[in-house]
Amino acid sequence: MNKNLLPRVSIIVPCYKVEQYLPTCIESVLHQSYDNWELILVDDGSPDKSGKICDEYAKEDNRIKVIHKTNGGVAAARNVAIDLAEGEYISFLDGDDFLHVDYVQDLISLALKHQAGIVQCNYVRGNDRIFPNVTKDLSVKVYNSHSIFTSDAAKIIVWGKLYKTNIVKNFKIPEGRFFEDDWITWRWYYSAKKIVVTSRPYYYYAYNEMSTMTQHKKRPNLSFIDAYNERITFFKQTAERDLEDCSYRQLCKALLLSYMNPMATKEQKQMILFKFSESWNEIRHSSVVSFKLKFSMGLFNIFPNIVTKLANIFLCAP
Numbered sequence: 001m002n003k004n005l006l007p008r009v010s011i012i013v014p015c016y017k018v019e020q021y022l023p024t025c026i027e028s029v030l031h032q033s034y035d036n037w038e039l040i041l042v043d044d045g046s047p048d049k050s051g052k053i054c055d056e057y058a059k060e061d062n063r064i065k066v067i068h069k070t071n072g073g074v075a076a077a078r079n080v081a082i083d084l085a086e087g088e089y090i091s092f093l094d095g096d097d098f099l100h101v102d103y104v105q106d107l108i109s110l111a112l113k114h115q116a117g118i119v120q121c122n123y124v125r126g127n128d129r130i131f132p133n134v135t136k137d138l139s140v141k142v143y144n145s146h147s148i149f150t151s152d153a154a155k156i157i158v159w160g161k162l163y164k165t166n167i168v169k170n171f172k173i174p175e176g177r178f179f180e181d182d183w184i185t186w187r188w189y190y191s192a193k194k195i196v197v198t199s200r201p202y203y204y205y206a207y208n209e210m211s212t213m214t215q216h217k218k219r220p221n222l223s224f225i226d227a228y229n230e231r232i233t234f235f236k237q238t239a240e241r242d243l244e245d246c247s248y249r250q251l252c253k254a255l256l257l258s259y260m261n262p263m264a265t266k267e268q269k270q271m272i273l274f275k276f277s278e279s280w281n282e283i284r285h286s287s288v289v290s291f292k293l294k295f296s297m298g299l300f301n302i303f304p305n306i307v308t309k310l311a312n313i314f315l316c317a318p
Helices: 022-030 050-060 074-084 103-114 165-170 180-191 212-216 224-237 241-260 266-283 291-302 304-316
Strands: 009-015 037-044 064-069 089-092 118-126 140-143 161-164 195-206
Touching: 009 022, 009 050, 009 074, 009 103, 022 037, 022 050, 037 050, 037 074, 050 064, 064 074, 074 165, 089 103, 089 165, 103 118, 103 161, 103 195, 161 165, 165 180, 180 224, 224 241, 241 266, 241 291, 241 304, 266 291, 291 304
Parallel strands: 009 037, 009 089, 037 064, 118 195
Antiparallel strands: 089 161, 118 161, 140 195
């Protein structure tokens, strides 16, 4: 295929307190095997040298654009870049993460082959600086806006995916909220006629003690409940009971994990149990919930503390 006819991909990177990770992140884009991309670096008022690092790289490659703005959070940083994105596809990369050399090449190939609105890949987690050689069976599956939810294949994270630009621009990321991924990714999935999922890992999620996701693990933040309530209400209004039940299923999983967090307060646990019981009663007989999940969630609904203790024992076992 003529390289000049290949679509441009806009890679958006919000940068805040990531100076020690950012060079690795940017270098992983510079070394992509696919070269028709633009990299939009958003310095979100970072107090460290992140902004300076962005500017230095932009001087060396005209495909790199830098936006400096006052701190407004990751959603606002991404939205500013979305408005300026010129690519036919958009991908999100966090400043403390990095990409496999074939990330763009292979995801764009799948998008074009299947005429997909979204392509989703797997990821690796750790503290490496070079993408590890992962030997794993490769599978590629194609879903529509319903089966991506009913199959439980949807990953409610914005990164590690390639999106048609119009999908992202039609539904901006809600700003000023925690768990913005929970608020927006389901809308992007639902608006895509076709979603391709590959099991091959192309995204490296670096474990960063200061990252937002890591900080939230210290004590459960239950604001994700509001995001799920909005999603459930939407599918209830559109009379899509299977997708409503899928949303309840995911909410129950998130509540169970939050209850298991040893930092959860007594008040939080009471709220979690109330919301779990309410949600579980909606789907206890649903066909979108597997027998295994019905058994474990039903048991948790009756004996939450016993299930939590058993789960912790198995998780801590060598």
